[in-house]
Amino acid sequence: ELAKLSYLDQGPLLAVEFLNKNGIHLIIEPHLNHTYLDGASMLLADGTPVLALTLRYDRLDNFWFVLFHELAHLVLHLSNDTSESFLEDLDSKSDKTEEREADRWALDSLINPEIWKTSGLNDKSDYADIKNFARNLRISPSIPAGRLAKETGDYRKFSKLVGNGKVRSLFLQPE
Numbered sequence: 648e649l650a651k652l653s654y655l656d657q658g659p660l661l662a663v664e665f666l667n668k669n670g671i672h673l674i675i676e677p678h679l680n681h682t683y684l685d686g687a688s689m690l691l692a693d694g695t696p697v698l699a700l701t702l703r704y705d706r707l708d709n710f711w712f713v714l715f716h717e718l719a720h721l722v723l724h725l726s727n728d729t730s731e732s733f734l735e736d737l738d739s740k741s742d743k744t745e746e747r748e749a750d751r752w753a754l755d756s757l758i759n760p761e762i763w764k765t766s767g768l769n770d771k772s773d774y775a776d777i778k779n780f781a782r783n784l785r786i787s788p789s790i791p792a793g794r795l796a797k798e799t800g801d802y803r804k805f806s807k808l809v810g811n812g813k814v815r816s817l818f819l820q821p822e
Contacts, residue, residue: 649718650757653711653787659817662714671696671721673714675818678703686713688720689732696721702818707810708793715753723748757790766791770799777808789813 649665652658659675666673678701687699698717700710720733724745733745754760766780768791777795781788792808 650711650715650790651785653707653757653790654781654785657817658787659707659710659814666698671698671718673697674699676701677815677819684734685709686717687732687734688717688725690721690725696725702815705812705815706793707787707789707813708796709809710814711757711787711790712753712793715756716749719749719752719756720745723752754794757786758784758794763791763794768795770795770801770804774805774808777805 649662652661652665655661663673663675672695674697676699682701683703684701685703686701687697689697691697698714698721700713700717702710717733724733725731733749754763762784768776768780772795777791778788780791787810788808789810792805796802796805796809
């Protein structure tokens with residue numbers, strides 16, 4: 648259900664409301680200067696789950712992936728351990744099992760792995776292919792475009808579909 652909110656223009660705002668109504672506090676912060684922090688996940692002393700996302704990157708693909716990565720830590724690693732927390736710089740390569748598991752869970756939750764495998768999307772795909780795939784799944788085209796960029800290492804080819812400049816304006820007031 649949450650991934651389907653990405654299909655809507657106000658999807659990130661609706662994700663906050665959806666999670667809050669389901670007992671998960673989601674906090675959105677501007678980029679924290681001099682840090683590489685993308686997100687965090689933890690449990691409060693009473694067991695209430697808290698996720699925090701920074702808007703270090705103002706892209707929809709990044710918002711949805713970081714959100715699902717942090718949710719993965721809640722589902723897979725935190726359960727009832729209020730002493731554990733995860734602070735993320737998703738640009739850095741980590742060999743930690745928990746990070747690889749969270750990445751996989753996020754990818755698989757955003758797009759079913761069997762559907763992705765049979766999609767035919769690759770570095771030769773065009774914008775129409777990606778848009779049609781996303782429309783059929785009722786998700787933002789930023790999600791498959793961002794995934795292709797990551798998998799192919801070509802961050803320029805699908806850059807017009809990743810939702811540049813579409814997140815901060817939803818959450819931050821102009822100064």
